[in-house]
Amino acid sequence: EPEVTQTPSHQVTQMGQEVILRCVPISNHLYFYWYRQILGQKVEFLVSFYNNEISEKSEIFDDQFSVERPDGSNFTLKIRSTKLEDSAMYFCASSLIRDTGELFFGEGSRLTVL
């Protein structure tokens, strides 16, 4: 069964460092997303991406965050200067069609900022 894959599974970084989280969405999917979950809290929407541009973003997705689809398969989330409060699980998701709530999530990348 096709799946969304994410790397790394766990990254530890120092505050102020740049981090790039990578995702390979399901191959024929066209819509891509990042969500995050701080330990013990709810899953939160960050951003959606289609046709090489951001479709929607939440208030969390401020100027320190960026997304990119550098090639035909990868979808990345960059955090420019990490803060302690960026420590969380980051989930990538993809969907085949627009305006559906049927998303396929990856297993997540755990980011720990020290």
Place this chain on the structure above:
Amino acid sequence: DAKTTQPPSMDCAEGRAANLPCNHSTISGNEYVYWYRQIHSQGPQYIIHGLKNNETNEMASLIITEDRKSSTLILPHATLRDTAVYYCITNNAGNMLTFGGGTRLMVKP
């Protein structure tokens, strides 16, 4: 998206049906009801969704009341691997899902 209310936790005996309720009394006419689950901090997993009619797939059944103000997710024969947090989400804005606290289902032997 309409707010949903779910019990924070439930227990179910292995092999029995798990019935997870969700209230969404402010749901609007074009909002779907989606169910996801999250097994121990893994990525959320889509289960099922519906608008008005009851739905069934290989994972579960979804029963939506006629007034659409509540729904029930049914896992017909719960296994230990079904232990997870189950999220009921109403959505008409497409892909921006709003997750609540969900119901932590514990399936016991």
